[in-house]
Every structure is written in structure tokens, then in C-alpha cells.
Amino acid sequence: xxxxxxDIYAIALHHRFQWEEAQNCYVILFPExxxxxxxxxGEVLNLVDGKRTVADxxxxxxxxxxxAPDLDQDIIGMLELAIEKxxxxxxx
Amino acid sequence: MTQASLGQxxxxxxxxxxxxxVAANVTHTQPLWLLAEVTYRCPLHCAFCYNPxxxxxxxxxxxxxxxxxxxxxDARRLGALQLGISGGEPLLRDDIEDIVIEAKKLGYYSxxxxxxxxxxxxxxxxxxxGGLDHIQLSMHDITEEINNFITNTKTFELKKKxxxxxxxHGYPMVLNVVIxxxxxxxxxxxxxxxxxxxxxxIELANTQYYGWSLVNRSQLMPTKEQxxxxxxxxxxxxxxxxxxxKVFFVVPDYFSDRxxxxxxxxxEVFMIVTANGDVLPCxxxxxxxxxxxxxxxxxxxxxxxxxxxxxxKYRGDSWMKEPCRSCAEKExxxxxxxxxxxxxxxxxxxxxxxxxxxPNHHVITQAIEDSRNPVIASQPIIFRNDKNSKAxxxxxLHDRVKDFHALP
Numbered sequence: 001x002x003x004x005x006x007d008i009y010a011i012a013l014h015h016r017f018q019w020e021e022a023q024n025c026y027v028i029l030f031p032e033x034x035x036x037x038x039x040x041x042g043e044v045l046n047l048v049d050g051k052r053t054v055a056d057x058x059x060x061x062x063x064x065x066x067x068a069p070d071l072d073q074d075i076i077g078m079l080e081l082a083i084e085k086x087x088x089x090x091x092x
Numbered sequence: 093m094t095q096a097s098l099g100q101x102x103x104x105x106x107x108x109x110x111x112x113x114v115a116a117n118v119t120h121t122q123p124l125w126l127l128a129e130v131t132y133r134c135p136l137h138c139a140f141c142y143n144p145x146x147x148x149x150x151x152x153x154x155x156x157x158x159x160x161x162x163x164x165x166d167a168r169r170l171g172a173l174q175l176g177i178s179g180g181e182p183l184l185r186d187d188i189e190d191i192v193i194e195a196k197k198l199g200y201y202s203x204x205x206x207x208x209x210x211x212x213x214x215x216x217x218x219x220x221x222g223g224l225d226h227i228q229l230s231m232h233d234i235t236e237e238i239n240n241f242i243t244n245t246k247t248f249e250l251k252k253k254x255x256x257x258x259x260x261h262g263y264p265m266v267l268n269v270v271i272x273x274x275x276x277x278x279x280x281x282x283x284x285x286x287x288x289x290x291x292x293x294i295e296l297a298n299t300q301y302y303g304w305s306l307v308n309r310s311q312l313m314p315t316k317e318q319x320x321x322x323x324x325x326x327x328x329x330x331x332x333x334x335x336x337x338k339v340f341f342v343v344p345d346y347f348s349d350r351x352x353x354x355x356x357x358x359x360e361v362f363m364i365v366t367a368n369g370d371v372l373p374c375x376x377x378x379x380x381x382x383x384x385x386x387x388x389x390x391x392x393x394x395x396x397x398x399x400x401x402x403x404x405k406y407r408g409d410s411w412m413k414e415p416c417r418s419c420a421e422k423e424x425x426x427x428x429x430x431x432x433x434x435x436x437x438x439x440x441x442x443x444x445x446x447x448x449x450x451p452n453h454h455v456i457t458q459a460i461e462d463s464r465n466p467v468i469a470s471q472p473i474i475f476r477n478d479k480n481s482k483a484x485x486x487x488x489l490h491d492r493v494k495d496f497h498a499l500p
Contacts, residue, residue, distance in 0.1 A: 013264070014225070014226065014263075014264040014292070016201055016225070018199060020171070020173065022122060022169070022170070022171035023122070023171060027173065029173060029174065029201035029225075030201075031203065031225075031226045031228070031264050031266045031292070031293055032266065032293060032295070032340075034124065034173055034174055034201070086336075
């Protein structure tokens with residue numbers, strides 16, 4: 001499966017993404033489970049809103065973390081994993 | 093990239109905590125999962141119910157709506173995220189709508205765990221409007237005969253109707269099927285039924301022997317061959333089907349060499365508030381000796397989770413005895429289930445007898461043998477109902493519980 005820069009994703013149905021103060025991280029919640037997201041993954045998924053394209057997400061994160069090397073690849077990698085886990089659905 | 097680079101499933105939770113800038117290996121426990129057993133009343137009479145056999149004592153002193161809402165708030169502050177609303181049959185209370193609204197407001201991911209009895213169009217609409225996230229429906233078999241027999245009620249047609257209702261309201265459909273001798277031969281048909289109903293998840297939960305199912309153990313336990321075949325069919329179904337239905341097969345611990353990591357560790361991630369307000373680290377903890385479980389009517393959940401002697405009793409591993417204490421695998425299973433160890437061996441700190449390294453492992457092999465003994469296995473099933481609960485409390489069914497070190 002290859003992710004295109006024009007793709008738009010949203011959080012999958014029946015899944016919820018939210019910030020958790022008590023855990024100090026983003027989490028993804030779904031029937032019978034939950035995952036605490038690492039900082040980077042949380043930042044990426046926080047921008048997955050059904051409106052931004054993958055290119056938009058990369059641009060925004062590059063602006064936010066100008067010193068991070070290989071950001072494009074990391075973001076695509078995280079999105080691929082999130083799709084494989086069925087946390088995301090493509091809407092275009 | 094691995095899963096670890098994305099995040100961490102909380103069932104393998106060990107947090108690296110920062111302590112004044114110095115990384116320390118501290119297990120930060122938080123009650124991520126709150127199970128609210130809002131009532132022990134139930135219209136079904138399932139032979140495998142894990143509820144305590146003396147539940148009849150706890151049907152008159154249920155928490156009020158306000159007390160439940162307070163418990164939800166307190167647990168959320170401690171970090172609880174997943175909320176299960178269970179019972180008995182939670183729908184026998186008429187305030188589930190209020191509990192659901194509060195859960196949504198607090199940011200829980202909420203789950204109604206129900207037999208479906210009492211779920212009407214009006215109520216499911218109210219749950220949807222109130223923000224309930226999903227509904228887990230128990231199913232029993234593809235045949236009306238077995239469904240009605242094992243639940244001791246005529247609920248087969250109703251369950252199919254409720255499944256459709258759940259689907260129509262846009263809920264993910266999560267089916268839970270408890271597996272035992274009477275339905276294990278129908279595994280393929282059960283999976284096909286689930287798929288036909290449009291299930292998103294199905295949990296095939298082999299009976300674990302607590303509460304009523306322990307009393308009925310010899311009547312319910314399938315053979316090892318039946319379990320292997322059921323697992324084979326499940327795997328075959330997973331491979332060929334290609335549909336998006338997720339299938340969980342919960343392995344029965346009596347037939348494995350090592351015990352389960354019960355509740356992912358005592359007081360690690362789960363907290364159960366029972367109908368009368370007792371707070372437990374696991375479903376059947378009340379069977380354990382020398383522990384006083386706190387009650388939300390007396391103490392706040394913060395104290396219960398962090399400071400109560402009950403929740404601290406089996407945290408860590410300093411309480412373990414040999415052979416667990418020096419066992420290389422102790423972190424994997426934390427010596428198994430305390431309740432099972434006590435119920436079956438009389439030693440709450442001993443190894444779970446499911447473990448082949450336990451000096452008491454013979455109680456498990458004996459139980460398996462008993463279940464194949466036609467004389468023992470033909471004893472009548474004691475269904476979970478008020479009459480039988482009263483009888484057990486009164487000591488009238490002594491013969492069926494005398495081998496256990498506490499009332500199941």
C-alpha cells in the first residue's frame with residue numbers, strides 16, 4: 001500500500017483520538033482496547049482530521065519541527081502503521 | 093518501524109517515569125479500565141456466570157445514580173479511560189442513560205455490556221444521543237435449544253433482534269460468546285452467524301471457572317480435543333474469510349501449561365466497582381481471605397487505588413512464594429490468578445495451580461478428569477438464579493461447593 005501526498009485521512013469509525021492529561025499523551029480508544037501514542041505519533045494523528053492532505057500534514061510538522069531529520073519518511077511510516085492497525089480511514 | 097515507535101498498547105504497560113530528570117523504572121499504575129457492575133440482578137440465568145454465587149446478598153443495597161456518577165468522576169481523575177457498564181444485566185436499572193451522559197461528559201470511551209434483554213428502540217436512541225460508544229452483546233449459540241438451555245431463558249429470537257438494532261443505530265457490533273461443552277461443537281456456525289449479523293468484533297471466550305461456572309465446572313468443561321478443534325476452526329476462519337471482523341479466541345487456562353497474567357496484574361490497570369460499592373481489583377477478589385475491600389460509600393477512589401491495603405496487597409512480586417519467587421517467567425504471568433490459587437488450593441499466595449510447576453497442579457488435572465467422568469458430569473447444572481443463590485448462602489448445596497476453599 002502506498003500513501004500519496006494528496007490522500008486525506010480521518011480517524012476510523014468507532015475509534016476516538018484524544019489528549020489524556022493523566023497520561024500526558026494522546027490515546028486512541030476503540031472497542032476492547034486503547035493505545036497510548038508516543039509523542040511523534042500523537043503529533044501526526046492530531047493533524048489527521050478528514051480535511052488536511054498528507055502534504056498539508058508534512059508541511060505543518062516541518063514548520064513545527066524544523067530540525068527533525070527525515071520527517072517526511074517518519075510521517076509516512078507512522079501513517080502506514082496507523083492504517084495497518086485500522087485506526088484511520090481514507091476519505092478521498 | 094515497529095508498533096513500539098507508534099505507541100503502546102496498555103495491556104503491556106510499563107511506564108518509564110521521569111523523576112527529577114532521572115529516568116527511573118517505576119510502574120505507574122493507573123486504573124485505565126473501570127468496570128461498573130451496576131447491578132447483580134439479571135433476567136438470564138446463565139450456568140457459566142462469573143458473578144458471585146451469593147450475589148443475592150447484594151441485590152438490595154445498590155449504589156444510587158449520584159453515587160455512580162461520583163465514582164465515574166473520581167476514577168476519571170485517576171486516569172480511567174475505558175468504562176464498561178456491566179452487571180448482572182445493567183439495563184435492569186433505569187438510570188443507565190444518566191450514567192452514559194456523564195461518561196461522555198467526562199471523556200470515557202464507554203461500553204454497555206448486555207444480554208440485550210431490556211434494550212428498546214427508545215433506550216438505544218437515548219444511549220446514542222447520550223454518547224455511548226459501543227455495545228457488547230452476549231450471544232450463546234446458533235441454536236435456539238442451546239441458547240435457551242444454557243441461559244435458562246427463552247431469549248434466542250430477542251438476541252437476533254437486538255443485534256439488528258445495534259447495527260441500525262450505527263454502533264460497532266461486538267459479540268461475546270462464552271464457549272463451553274454445549275456450544276463448542278458449533279464454532280464454525282457461530283462465526284458465520286456473527287459475520288451474517290455484521291459483527292465487527294467477536295470474542296470467543298472459553299469459560300473461566302469462577303462463580304457459577306466453578307460450581308458447574310464438570311458440567312461445562314469441554315475436552316482438550318474439542319478446544320484444539322475450536323481453535324483450528326477459528327484460525328481457518330480468520331485466514332480464509334478476509335472480512336474485517338476481528339476474532340478473539342480467549343484460551344482456557346485449565347488447558348495451558350502456564351497461568352494467565354490475571355487482570356494484567358493486581359491493581360495494575362483494572363478497577364471494578366460492584367453493585368453495592370465494593371471496589372475490587374478483579375471480578376472475584378471477594379473470595380480471598382484476610383482482605384477488606386474498600387467501599388465507595390466510605391472512601392474515595394483515589395485512596396482505594398493508591399493507598400488501600402487491598403489494592404496494594406498483590407502488587408509487585410514480594411508476596412510471591414516458591415516456585416514463583418525465583419521463577420524466570422514470573423514477570424510474564426505474575427504467578428497467575430490469586431482467586432484461583434486460593435479457591436482451588438487454599439493458599440492465596442501460592443502459584444496458580446494451572447501452572448505445571450505448581451505443587452498443586454494435580455487439582456487441575458483432577459478437575460479435567462472429573463469433567464470426563466460420566467457420573468460427576470451428569471450432576472444437574474445449578475443455574476444462576478435468586479433461588480439457587482439463596483440456597484447456596486443457606487448451605488443447602490454444600491456438596492457442590494465443598495471442594496473449594498471459599499464460596500465461589
